[in-house]
Amino acid sequence: MKLSSFRKKSPWILHYNAGGCNGCDIEILACLAPKYDIERFGMINTGNPKQSDILLVTGPVTKRSRERLVEIYAQMPEPKVVVSCGACASTGGVFRGMYNCEGGIDQYIPVDVYVCGCGARPEQIIDGVIEALAILEKKTKELEQSVRLKRDPVIESTQLNRRNIAGEIVKTV
Amino acid sequence: MKDVLIPVLLILFAPVIGGLAYGFERIVRARMQRRIGPPLLQPFYDFLKLADKRKMIVHSTHAFLGIMHFVSLWFALAVLLLGGDLILVIFLHLLSTSLLILAGFSTRSIFSHLGSNRTAISILAYEPVLILIAVSVFMLTGSFEVSSIFKYNEPLLYKMPLAFIALLLILPIKLKKSPFDVAEAHQEITGGVELEFSGIFYEAIYTAKWLDYVFCYTLVYLFAGNNIMLGAALIVFVFLYLNALDNSSARVNYKQMLRFSMMVALPVAFINLLLIILHLSL
Numbered sequence: 001m002k003l004s005s006f007r008k009k010s011p012w013i014l015h016y017n018a019g020g021c022n023g024c025d026i027e028i029l030a031c032l033a034p035k036y037d038i039e040r041f042g043m044i045n046t047g048n049p050k051q052s053d054i055l056l057v058t059g060p061v062t063k064r065s066r067e068r069l070v071e072i073y074a075q076m077p078e079p080k081v082v083v084s085c086g087a088c089a090s091t092g093g094v095f096r097g098m099y100n101c102e103g104g105i106d107q108y109i110p111v112d113v114y115v116c117g118c119g120a121r122p123e124q125i126i127d128g129v130i131e132a133l134a135i136l137e138k139k140t141k142e143l144e145q146s147v148r149l150k151r152d153p154v155i156e157s158t159q160l161n162r163r164n165i166a167g168e169i170v171k172t173v
Numbered sequence: 174m175k176d177v178l179i180p181v182l183l184i185l186f187a188p189v190i191g192g193l194a195y196g197f198e199r200i201v202r203a204r205m206q207r208r209i210g211p212p213l214l215q216p217f218y219d220f221l222k223l224a225d226k227r228k229m230i231v232h233s234t235h236a237f238l239g240i241m242h243f244v245s246l247w248f249a250l251a252v253l254l255l256g257g258d259l260i261l262v263i264f265l266h267l268l269s270t271s272l273l274i275l276a277g278f279s280t281r282s283i284f285s286h287l288g289s290n291r292t293a294i295s296i297l298a299y300e301p302v303l304i305l306i307a308v309s310v311f312m313l314t315g316s317f318e319v320s321s322i323f324k325y326n327e328p329l330l331y332k333m334p335l336a337f338i339a340l341l342l343i344l345p346i347k348l349k350k351s352p353f354d355v356a357e358a359h360q361e362i363t364g365g366v367e368l369e370f371s372g373i374f375y376e377a378i379y380t381a382k383w384l385d386y387v388f389c390y391t392l393v394y395l396f397a398g399n400n401i402m403l404g405a406a407l408i409v410f411v412f413l414y415l416n417a418l419d420n421s422s423a424r425v426n427y428k429q430m431l432r433f434s435m436m437v438a439l440p441v442a443f444i445n446l447l448l449i450i451l452h453l454s455l
Contacts, residue, residue: 003225009218037208039199042215047363050229050371053222077227077371 007053007079008133010042014052014076018069018105019095020059023119024086028056031122038126049075054132055109056125060088060095061102073109079139081132084111085125087118094118180254183387187250191383192216194390198416205420216383220376228372231280236374238276243377245269246384253391256320259307263300266388269381270296277366288365291356294427298353298434299343305442306336312449319395328398330407335445337396341414342438346430348389350415352422353430361424 017025031038032045046052049072061069073082084105087093092103105111112135115128183190196213203210212218230236249265252258270292277289307317313332314321322329330337346353357365367378393411397404425433 003221006218006221007225010215010222012219034206034208037203037210039203039211040209042211042218047359048368050369051223051375053226075229077229079226 004137007136011054011129011133011136012044012046012052013054013056013129014047014049014072015045015056015058016069016072018057018059018065018089019062019101020086020088024058024089024125027119027122028058028085028125031125036122036126038129041130043129050077052076053080053136054129055080055082056085056129057082057089057105058085060092061105061108062100063102064100066102066108069105070108079136081112081136081139082109083113083115083128083132085115085128086120087116090114090116177255180256183254184247184251187247187254187387188380188383191385191387192220192380194386194412195383198386198412201412201416202420205416216379219379223376223379224373226372228374230371230374231369235276235279235369238272238279239370239374240377242269242273242276243381243384245272246381246388250384250388250391253319253388256318256323259310259317259319260304261317262319263303263307267296267300273366273378273381277369280369282369284362284364284368285366287362288356288358288368291358291362291427292366294431295346295349295353295356298431298438299346302339302343302434302438302442305439305446306340309333309336309442309446309449312446312453322395322398325398328396328400328403330396330403333445333449335441335448339438339442339445340392340396341411342441343434344389344393344411344415345418346434348385348415350419352418352425353433354424355427355430358424 015025015028028045030036049055053076055073055076057069059065073080082105084090088095089105090111092101095101096103102108113128113132115124117124120128193213193216196211196216199215200210200213245265246269249262249269252265253262274289274292277285277292280286310322310329311317313329314325345351349357357367362368367375370378390408390411393407394404397407
């Protein structure tokens, strides 16, 4: 039995509100409550990015929260999946185009599953997370490791060469 | 030979027993909240999943101290189960916890520091009571050895019920259960000292929690002495008591916890010691 088959049996969820209205957060907490009880699938809502597998983001990315979002995503060890929960997290929703809002979270981090709805119902959230588990099982560590791009730097004719503009380097020794 | 075989088997399978106890506890806790709860083997699924995660360490000393916490706790449990010195067992347990505190202070995370502070305070809350209980055992049986408890002709519970009550009062602090879970406080400081561990190094901390269950329930079992039925009854009672308390109470802050321990649990243990001395001198 491979170790990766145990990933779907104990997914630990990290929940982050990137600046929404708290509607989806209430629905996520409803999943933990006795009626839907996602702990029966072994899911725990950890508050700790270093020990969690699924990043569940609600709300659109605001200018204040984007750095935190990327930071939290970077702190999660691989393998990890991202579920954007609700219309705002997927596209920006009703906040799209506002001066403080940057739209969906997929502009900053890769998203695996989009859950629609405003706010997303608990059944939909559970469905989305189960969908994410299938993706999580297939992911390998190599897939998510950072790679160095083998591409030469773009040099355009319109680009200024700063060396040409600046004066001569004069050695003063 | 037969006397050694059972403790050695218990020591070897202590993480497995503790894991099963933890899984069963999660089910019981869920049923108390009218939920279904995770499967019994859920802690082992978590264990195997964490083994596959990428290892991210803060620095090597931090990871090493986390693993040493697990190893020294297992060693303390081994000394306890093999019938060693009770004072030695308590101090070995203190050593393992202090390694965890050092690990917490070695990072720059503020939550980790807070968790270390609070773990140190919870040691201050439960350690004197444990030592007073050990001294009571010494006064009664004439030896600090755990094996002398089993040679004593009567269960300790009948001789010193107040010590058992004192142990019941400090067990929630030791096992980090509500209302005395300030050291862990998942909603407040997201786990405290265990915050910065990840992957296979978090596994050591997670498994050490299971070993702590075995350790505490062995301490409870000591009160029954040779009476196995009484021991089983005590363990079931303490299990239900801890879970009912965990589910029905809210967290107190560390000052209230320390005050409760110093004002209630410590005097109860002390009165128990005085009564035993009085009883012996009559």
